[in-house]
Amino acid sequence: MSKGILTDVTKCIGCLQCVSACKEVHHLEADEPRIWQKNDGLSAENWTSIITKPGNRFIRKQCRHCLEPACASVCPVGALHKTKIGAVVYDSSKCLGCRYCMMACPFGIPRYDWDKIVPHVEKCILCYDKIKDGEQPACTQACPQKATIFGERSELLKIAHQRIKENPGKYINKVWGEHEAGGTSVLYLSDIDLGFLSYPTNIGNKPLPDKTKTAMESVPFAFVGMGGVMLGLNWIIRRRMEFAKDENKKKDSADE
C-alpha cells in the first residue's frame, strides 16, 4: 500500500487553492521574495507551488516522493526517510543541517530556512499525519477541479493510462513519475513536456542511490585492503633491510 498523488496538468486552472490549503494545514507563514529563492515558487514557506507556462498551463510542483529517494539515501543521520505509506518524511530533531539532501535531490525540492537561526529543511511530506489516519492530503482535498487526486499509486497509474487511452491526442503518452529516477509517488499527466521539473530534462529511469552503492559497498574492502597492503609493504621492506644488514655484516667479516 503505497499512496501517491496524480496531477493532471490539463485540468488545473491555477487557482492556488492547493497552495493555500497546504500553507494552512502546515502553519506555513506568508512568503516574501527572498534573495535565496529559486524561480519555481517553492520556498521554506511554500511546500507546493504553481508554475505557469505559456498558454495558461499550470503545473503544480511539490516533492515527488521518489520510490528510492536520493535525499533519504544521502542524509548522514537518516533524518529523511521513505515511509511504508509512500511519504518521504523529515525528522527535524535528527537533522544536522548539512544540506546534502538539497544537493542530491534531482528535482530540486528541499528548501532551507535560510533566515532562521535554527534552520530546518522544508518540503512537502505528503501530509503524512493525515494520510496515515486514512485521510487525504490537504492539497488534493482543496482542489476544486479534481486536477490533483490522491490514492493508491497503482490505482492512480491505472487511471492515468486509462485517461490517455480514452482521450487520444489530448495527452503526451507518458505518465511522468512512472519510471523516472526509479519511479515517484507523485505522478503527472500532461499535454506539455514536463522535463523542466527535474534538473536535467531527462534523468533516466535508474534510481540515483544506486550510483553510490558500489562505492559505499567497497568501503570495508578498501579499509581492510589498505591495511593489508601497508602491513605487507612494511614487512617486505623490513626484511629487505635485515637482509641488507646481514649482507653488510658478511661483507665486513669477509673483509677481515
Next chain:
Amino acid sequence: MNRVRNTKLILWLISGFAAAIALNRFIFGLGVTTNLNDRTPWGLWIGFDVMGGVALAAGGFVITAIFYIMKREEFHPLVKPAVLTAFLGYVAVVFSLLIDLGLPWNIWHMIIYWNPHSPLFEVGWCVMLYTTVLFLEFSPVPLENFSRYARIRNFLMKYRFVFVLLGIMLSTLHQSSLGSLFLIMPFKLYPLWYTSILPIEFFISAIALGLMMITFESLLSHWIYRRKPETDIIAKLCRAVVWVLLTYFLVKMIDIIVEDKFAMIFNGSWQSFLFITELLISTIIPAILFAVPKFSRNSKVQWTGSIMVIVGVVLNRIDIGGLAMLGATGDSYTPMWTEIFISLGIISVAALVFLFAIEHFNVWDIQPKEPDALPHTLPSFDYSSKTWLGNPDVSSLTTHSLAFVVSFAVGMFLIPGSRLHSKGIENVKVNPASGFDTLFINGNRDDRFVKFPHQAHIAWLKDHNVSLSISYGNNELSINSIDSCQACHHLSLPLEKQSNCWQCHSSMYTKTNFFNHDWHAAKSGANLRCKDCHTPAETRSLRSAKKCTTCHPSYKFAAEVKNGKEKFYALSYTDAMHDLCVSCHAAESKKLKDKPNLARCTTCHKTYPEGSNGLPESLAAGLKWKINPPKFNNVILPEEKLVK
C-alpha cells in the same frame, strides 16, 4: 623587520575579522551573511574549507606511510611538522563544518543516528576517528615537555605504529569518499568531472597534494624563521610526486576517453576552459617541472611546483564541490566576502597554532625562537608607549591581541546592517504602470502584465453604490464616497494632482517611509519655519513633530505605533495592490453569483500567448524599454521570457 612577528600580526588581524563575521553568522543566520541559496546550498565553505581542507591535510598520512611503513629514515625532519599540519587541518575542517552546518550543535548526531548508505556519514566518522588518531600520533611531542606524563608518552610511543596504520587506512577511506559524495549528482556535475571513479581520482590526487603540502609547509616555515630549507629531502618528494601525478593524469584521461568525453575538453565552454586550467596547474606543468632532475633540486622551482599542485588540486575540489555545477543549476553563486574571510580566518587560526607549537615543542629538530628573544629579561611595561618591552613573547602578545580586537571591531562595523536586517527580502523598485484608460501594471519584473481597466472600474463604481471597508496595515479604509478618486488614490499630491500607486508604494516587497522631509522643508522655507511642524524648543525629531493627519486630514495613512509615536509608512507595492484589489474583488464576487472567478488570482495574473503580452502591438513596442530583465526571484522560468 621581523618576519615572524609580522606574519603573526597579519594572521591575528584576519582572525579578528573572521571572528566578527562568524559571530554575525550565528546571530543572523546563514541567509543574510552568505550567498548560499536554494540552488547552491553548498558553497565555498564546503568546496574549499571542507573538501580542500581535508585534501590539504593529506600530508599527514602520506609522510607517515613513507616514514613508518616504508622506513625511509631520511624523511625524519618532515614527519612531526606534517603530522601537526594534518592534525590542525582536520581541526580546521571540523570548525568550518561547525560554521557551515545549519544546526552545528547536532553534529554529534552522526554517532547515534546511522545511515551507512550515505557517503557523508562515512566521511563524518572517518574525520572524527582520524582526528583522534592524529591527536594520539602527535601528542607525544608536546608531552615531551612534561616529564610528569612520561608514562602516557611511552604508551603512545609504543603503539605509534598501530596509530599510523589506522591513520592511513582511515585516510584512504575518507579521502576517496569525499569523491563519492558527488556520485549521486550526475545531473548537476559537469560531465568532464563526473565519473564513477571519482573516489579513486580523489585518492590519487590527495596523495600528490599531500606530498606537495609537506614540501610547501616546510619551505614556508623555514622562510618565516629564516632557516635553510631542507632542499635535498624535498627534492626526493618532488621526484616522487611526478609518478603520482602521472598516474593521476593517465587514470583521468583513460576514463575520459573510455566514457567518450574527450571532445568535450575542447568544446569551448567555460567549463572546458576551467577543466584545462585545472589540469595544467594541478598536474601537467608541475609534473614536467619536477621531471627535470636539475629543477627538482632547485628551491625556487620547488616553491612554484608545490604551489601549483596545491592550488590546482584545491581548485579541483572547488570545481567538483560546486563551481562545475553552476551550469546545470543555472545559478550565479559567487561567495560573499564574508564567506571568504571566514575561510581565511580559519586558516589563520590554524597557522597561529602551528607557529605556537613549533616555538614551544620539539616539532623541529632545532626549536626556533622568535628572533631577538631575550629569555631571561622580565618584561616591563612602558607607560609612554603603553606596551610591554623586553620579552618579545609578552610584548608581541599585546600587539597581537590589540590587532585582534581592532580587526574584530572593524569586521563588526563593515558588515552591512541593511543586509543583516533585511531578512533577505529583495529590495526591488516598482515599475510604474503605463497606459491611460486601461493600465498595464508590470510592477514585478516578470514581464507579465496585469490589465487594469481604469475607466471600467470608475464606471462600475459609479453604477453600484459601493460601500465597503478595507483594512490595510493597522488602518481601516472606507470606500463609500465613490465620487472621490481618493477612495483608491488615498493620498493626493499637492494641488490635488493625482497620485500613482508606485509613488508612495515604491518598494515591491518592503514597506517604505514615503515622507519627504526635504520637500516639506523647502515648501515652508528651509530652516525658517521648522516650528510649523515641530514643537518649538524641543529636539527636532519625529517625536516632536505634528502628525501628518493634522495638516492632511483627508489623507489615508497606514501607521504603526513605535515608542509611543505614530510612524507613517507605505505598504509594499504587492501588499498595497492586493489589499486594495483583492479585498474589493473578494467582497463583490460573493454578491455576484454569476461571476465567481472575479477573485481568483488567475483572473488578473494571466499569461498571454508568447510574444503578445496581451497588449496592443503599438503599446507593447513602446513599453519594451521599461521592462527589466527577469532576475533571480522571478516566478516564470527564464526560457519563457516573453520580451527579449
